[in-house]
Amino acid sequence: MLSVFKDGNSWAYKGKIAVPFEPGKYKSYYKKGFSKKKDAQRAEQLFRDNFSTHQKDITFDELVNLYRANYRTQNVKESTLIGDKSHYRLHIQPVLGKYPL
Structure with missing residues (x-):
């Protein structure tokens, strides 16, 4: 779910992502300053991928x-x-x- 929007003269993304192993807890994120919408979409997807995959495999x-x-x-x-x-x-x-x- 991408939340990309125009913020003045640049593009931005924002949203909330669930915190692993803490049910009901969310982390808000927001970043602006992208010249193209596609750049903002890529940056948000990269953020979401890195946030959710930092969990190591556990037994x-x-x-x-x-x-x-x-x-x-x-x-x-x-x-x-x-x-x-x-x-x-x-x-x-x-x-x-x-x-x-």
């Missing part, structure tokens, strides 16, 4: 660790966290832990 274990960090901030009993961690370590990690996502 299932790394994803679970990210989830746990967020899950811990909620009102969850310590016994639930211990049980979930034990269940994952014994039953899920041996099968799926090293798979890349």
